[in-house]
Amino acid sequence: MISIDDIILAREKMKGVVHTTPLDFSQTFSNISTNNKVYLKLENLQKTGSFKVRGSYNKMISLSESELQKGVVAASAGNHAQGVAYSSQMLGIPCTIVMPKGAPLSKVSATKQYGAKVVLQGNVFDDALAYALQLKEQMGATFIHAFDDDAVIAGQGTVGLEILEQLPDVEAIMVPVGGGGLIGGIALAVKEKNPYIKVYGVQTLACPSMKQSLVENQPVMVDSTPTMADGIAVKKPGLHNFELVEKYVDDIFCVDEMEIARTMLLLLERNKLLVEGSGAVSLASLLYQKVNFKEKNVVAVLSGGNVDVNFISRIIERGMVESGRYANFTLIVKDKPGELQRVLRFISDLDANIQSVHHDHFGKDIYPGYAQLKLALETKNQDHIEEIRLLLKNNGYVVGDSN
Structure with missing residues (x-):
């Protein structure tokens, strides 16, 4: 210890x-x-x-000169990869990072920019780790563990x-x-x-x-x-x-x-x-x-x-959704002039900010003479969302679940 x-x-x-x-x-x-x-x-x-750079750098400066010359290998899909790559760049030693094929392109790119060789192997982290351990043996490099x-x-x-x-x-x-x-x-x-x-x-x-x-x-x-x-x-x-x-x-x-x-x-x-x-x-x-x-x-x-x-x-x-700051509503309304304006007025009167409106006349749940409205709203909190829902229902609208 x-x-x-x-x-x-x-x-x-x-x-x-x-x-x-x-x-x-x-x-x-x-x-x-x-x-x-x-x-x-x-x-x-x-x-x-x-x-992560703290641990990876401290690990690498603890290696002997011969170990440093052989380089390091790590497996990571995130922060550890960049920490090891940066530390290797600072020490001027070879570095290979094995990442799963599904790793975000931004993280792959950032790791390469620190001078590391990136190998994409496997679909999940465990596949990348197994391959990194194989490379370690083949190259005689030091494996840099992410935490243990x-x-x-x-x-x-x-x-x-x-x-x-x-x-x-x-x-x-x-x-x-x-x-x-x-x-x-x-x-x-x-x-x-x-x-x-x-x-x-x-x-x-x-x-x-x-x-x-x-x-x-x-x-x-x-x-x-x-x-x-x-x-x-x-x-x-x-x-x-x-x-x-x-x-x-x-x-x-x-x-x-x-x-x-x-x-x-x-x-x-x-x-x-x-x-x-x-x-x-x-x-x-x-x-x-x-x-x-x-x-x-x-x-x-x-x-x-x-x-x-x-x-x-x-x-x-x-x-925003979790905090009640954003909500989606689906409504069935009568397909007649002024109906959309009426709905939007109700919502505006309650100080909700309308982000988008989708008005659809056709669909399996839309009967002749009716239309479906899909509304995206910026709201204040969960109570505000319920207030809007209740107002619409009280005015005769069929309101689907939000979000």
């Missing part, structure tokens, strides 16, 4: 290579979070867009040292948890310096592997469902990481997809921060009162901001 000295040494070695990311106080989120003083650790502003490695964990732990320096009176830290490298390193660094600081992990309900592992007292494999927090959707935590979490972490909480989506949207609107789903779970746990404390100095680690450009609009729309 690593020690606090390993993390301190990692911090010294990576000075000038990775950013000391800002710790930003948020009055808005402090007010929402039952009057805790909420600070955001902005690892989404880290080089390569996430904390002491040097990687030590590198991630430097986030904890920065938090202690930036906010000496911190009382609790919320950390996203996937494989456990980030929280393992942070918890060790923080608890060895001040055991009274609480360190909590946050996972998605779609893949609560670390939480379930703690229940069963060993790393276990869990089933997972699709999640926008794909960066922490790790089905089985690492052994090294589990041991650190078991020793140092106070508890693990889970948030759902609705809570993640709303938090991502709030970060965009209120703080102008683009944060990926896996990075937003820490703040979501505070905004939705998963923890039972008040008036504490709390840090939420926003672990990454690499959101695929094509996915941003869907995330925003999902967040």
Whole structure:
């Protein structure tokens, strides 16, 4: 098991290579979070867009000269790939990243831009991982694990040292948890310096592997469902990481997809921060009162901001739908002059913003003399949506389910 000295040494070695990311106080989120003083650790502003570069760089500078010359291999479809590629570029060593064929083009392109050779293999991550391990043997290269490695964990732990320096009176830290490298390193660094600081992990309900592992007292494999927090959707935590979490972490909480989506949207609107789903779970746990404390100095680690450009609009729309800011209505109306104008007037009178209108006269559910309206509306909240629905029904319209 690593020690606090390993993390301190990692911090010294990576000075000038990775950013000391800002710790930003948020009055808005402090007010929402039952009057805790909420600070955001902005690892989404880290080089390569996430904390991953810390661990990968620390791992690589721990290799011998002969190991460096043979290069490194990693398997990843996301942030780890870019962290390893960037670190390799800084050290001037060969780097091969194996990614599944379905990896987002933006992430493939970003990894290549850092100078890595990208190999697309298999349809899922496990296929890419198996092939990466084969390449490691063929090339004699070093495999860089995404989380289950002491040097990687030590590198991630430097986030904890920065938090202690930036906010000496911190009382609790919320950390996203996937494989456990980030929280393992942070918890060790923080608890060895001040055991009274609480360190909590946050996972998605779609893949609560670390939480379930703690229940069963060993790393276990869990089933997972699709999640926008794909960066922490790790089905089985690492052994090294589990041991650190078991020793140092106070508890693990889970948030759902609705809570993640709303938090991502709030970060965009209120703080102008683009944060990926896996990075937003820490703040979501505070905004939705998963923890039972008040008036504490709390840090939420926003672990990454690499959101695929094509996915941003869907995330925003999902967040708006979940918070009642966007709704779709389907109505059957009489096909006569002035009927469309009447419907739109009802909606405008309730201060809903009409985004789009689709008027259809033909369809299996549309009888002669009637038409179907499909309306997309910008609304205020769920109560506003229900108010619109009730008004339309009370005026004789057949209203289909929204969204």
